[in-house]
Amino acid sequence: MKLSTRSRYGLRAMYDLALRYGEGPVPLNSIADRQMVSLHYLEQLVAKLRRAGLVSSSRGAQGGYELSKPPEDITVGDVVRVLEGSFDPVQCLSVDFDHEDCEQLDDCVVRFVWKKLQDCTNRVLNSISLRDLCDGTTNLKGKACGACASDSQQAMGTC
């Protein structure tokens, strides 16, 4: 259940880009400096995000990267899914899992646990947009997980 540095660095880079959305291309070395990440390593992460259509690039001097959509249209889940490959906790939950590979799939109670875990992480990550990050933690604290409708939970910031 560890996140790799790819997600951590990558999300920080996307947050950096979201803060500068609309100001033209942001060169990668400035992001690397601010976020204290190796430029070359960041290049690889951003390349994935570009191929996934989350950022667009302009080459040459005065070039750089920018979000290809407004920050409110990109969720943390979008970013993490690209960088982490997927966050299905186990293979038998992935959409392209071959049902022949496990005979007890439908009534597997253990799988059911992982399914709940997957639902929950998806819900959290999909409910937070880059815009939410820009608006800061104060705003985020009050944000529910997207499925939990209880006001008291929202007020407590626990869900």
Added chain:
Amino acid sequence: MKLSTRSRYGLRAMYDLALRYGEGPVPLNSIADRQMVSLHYLEQLVAKLRRAGLVSSSRGAQGGYELSKPPEDITVGDVVRVLEGSFDPVQCLSVDFDHEDCEQLDDCVVRFVWKKLQDCTNRVLNSISLRDLCDGTTNLKGKACGACASDSQQAMGTC
């Protein structure tokens, strides 16, 4: 966000033990057969669970393992935490993280995202006991995540 086979095999073994709780020691080779896992590999996993106090062992012929507590007192979270090391998504969320190592810790919005993820996974895994697994998926489907009080969510089995 992948779970290793340690958690998957380990939880299946614990489920197996929970189903036989109160019937005396269960030999590991029978678990390995039923769950189709290498005996030697399972030994390593169960050794961790034993050192963590979740199972107890009796040596010699007619020996084996049994849960050291009733199934309702052991959660999936207990098991996964032992086998996976921890499921803090990032180090700066772990209890023994040195706050000197990150100067922007308190108002780090990205960290806040990981914190919400951690809260959510903890809540799900801590809310499901081995007893719940024994009672089957029908029962599990109606089980809320422990924090979400909305009846509609519970009815839908989405939280």
Added chain:
DNA sequence: AGGAATCCCGATTGGTTTACTTGGGATTCA
């Protein structure tokens, strides 16, 4: 007493992943 069943322990291994680094090439702006 002896032997089978079982837990216990440590070393090794082959493969994969992680987190980079290195070394360049292509494009664009001034």
Added chain:
DNA sequence: TGAATCCCAAGTAAACCAATCGGGATTCCT
């Protein structure tokens, strides 16, 4: 033209994963 920037492929050291191997210690049963 040349500096700034993106783009790409390869290499690498370390860690981790999922086992496997080979034995040792303890206990029950006959």
